Amino acid sequence: MAKKEFFSKKSLVFLENYLNTASPTGFEKEGQKVWMEYIKPYVDEIKTDTYGTCYAIINPKAAYKVVIEAHSDEISWFINYISDDGLLYVIRNGGSDHMIAPSKRVNIHTKKGVLKGVFGWPAIHTRTAGKETQPTIENIWIDCGATTKKEVEEMGIHVGCVVTYPDEFMFLNEKYFVCRALDNRIGGFMIAEVARLLQENKNSLDFGLYITNSVQEEIGLRGAEMIANTIKPNVAIVTDVTHDTTTPMIDKKKEGEQKCGSGPVISYAPAVQNNLRELIINVAEENKLPFQRAACSRFTGTDTDAFAYSNGGVASALISLPLRYMHTTVEMVHKDDVENVIKLIYQTLKTLKNNQDFGYFE
Numbered sequence: 001m002a003k004k005e006f007f008s009k010k011s012l013v014f015l016e017n018y019l020n021t022a023s024p025t026g027f028e029k030e031g032q033k034v035w036m037e038y039i040k041p042y043v044d045e046i047k048t049d050t051y052g053t054c055y056a057i058i059n060p061k062a063a064y065k066v067v068i069e070a071h072s073d074e075i076s077w078f079i080n081y082i083s084d085d086g087l088l089y090v091i092r093n094g095g096s097d098h099m100i101a102p103s104k105r106v107n108i109h110t111k112k113g114v115l116k117g118v119f120g121w122p123a124i125h126t127r128t129a130g131k132e133t134q135p136t137i138e139n140i141w142i143d144c145g146a147t148t149k150k151e152v153e154e155m156g157i158h159v160g161c162v163v164t165y166p167d168e169f170m171f172l173n174e175k176y177f178v179c180r181a182l183d184n185r186i187g188g189f190m191i192a193e194v195a196r197l198l199q200e201n202k203n204s205l206d207f208g209l210y211i212t213n214s215v216q217e218e219i220g221l222r223g224a225e226m227i228a229n230t231i232k233p234n235v236a237i238v239t240d241v242t243h244d245t246t247t248p249m250i251d252k253k254k255e256g257e258q259k260c261g262s263g264p265v266i267s268y269a270p271a272v273q274n275n276l277r278e279l280i281i282n283v284a285e286e287n288k289l290p291f292q293r294a295a296c297s298r299f300t301g302t303d304t305d306a307f308a309y310s311n312g313g314v315a316s317a318l319i320s321l322p323l324r325y326m327h328t329t330v331e332m333v334h335k336d337d338v339e340n341v342i343k344l345i346y347q348t349l350k351t352l353k354n355n356q357d358f359g360y361f362e
């Protein structure tokens, strides 16, 4: 008998639509609208903050508050300088990768709508073998088909316009979701699916659940910093992507060993509250969910840090999804891992108790 598909048609349509909606850091509004529309039937209330973070609440009146969180923004570029011959030079908005830019098509977001462009590069014939220039943030440029600065301006393109890649969703070998911005739109998808499971299985939680889709993670966890202080949660379970380190040219001694298809990655880090992490590990073991471990030095580099170090210390943990080719346009995640992260968060919420105290001392 075939295994029942975990993801419904409706869920996958949402995932594809959500991924295909550009949601660059600082400009997440369109993606957030798609996310709120999907999660609405599964929650009691939805709120937003001044910078665009959205949080959907189950049991808004409860005093004890648990956050499950992902970030909604994607890396992009800002147009920083327009040359006299109409070429556009960029700076990063998040950790955009100069190495992969040449030959990529781009979407330039203007008030008049999305305009097209391409990252150009000198032809192989015109380069000197053995002395080839590498792409850097200083030497890459976008060609929008204009030949003068005036023409660029007339098109409605100006300094400060945001640039994203048009690459859309693909399902690879019936195993991998592939897209730009899976980091971390897939997180927003997973926390929304937890809300769906809670409703479908008629689970009533005796604490408040705040399903939070934060903005501005890619430039330093800023949306999470803001919303942690607004919600003032007791517990925060964050989900983000982490590197699959088993593809070529990654040093496992430095980056650890995590692999797509081997399950959610549970982090060890000072910001991760030990008792909360152990609870999650017990839940994984009891429910026979696969998981991997990773260690972080100083920072997790995720919104976990923002929650942990807010409000005098919030019990926080990080459940990561292994991903190949982070910050490229072909990010890949294994659908079984996506399913298992959702199940792990869901089962953890079912295990958590109202007013649970995670303190280290009796």
Ligand SMILES: [Zn+2]
Pocket: 183, 218, 327
């Ligand atoms: Zn990222």
